Amino acid sequence: MNQLLLRYDSFDSDHFEGDAENRANAGLSVLQRWEAAEGSAVWILLSVNDTEKANGWLSQDKALGHGPSEAHFLRTA
Incomplete structure (x- = not known):
């Protein structure tokens, strides 16, 4: 299983929740x-x-200014 760990120094909860469909379309x-x-x-x-x-x-x-401070792709070991 692949996973993505995101860290936000400044987090916009409303934007993140409103972006649920885009995340789902991205798998x-x-x-x-x-x-x-x-x-x-x-x-x-x-x-x-x-x-x-x-x-x-x-x-x-990131281009829209809402991206995470860090992003790491991980896989189960």
């Missing part, structure tokens, strides 16, 4: 979301069905 689904105990950082773990589409979603989100 992404939210597995878990964490918020930092201190500060405003947010981490989101997504399931990835298509890495190429996921990269396209990431590029578009």
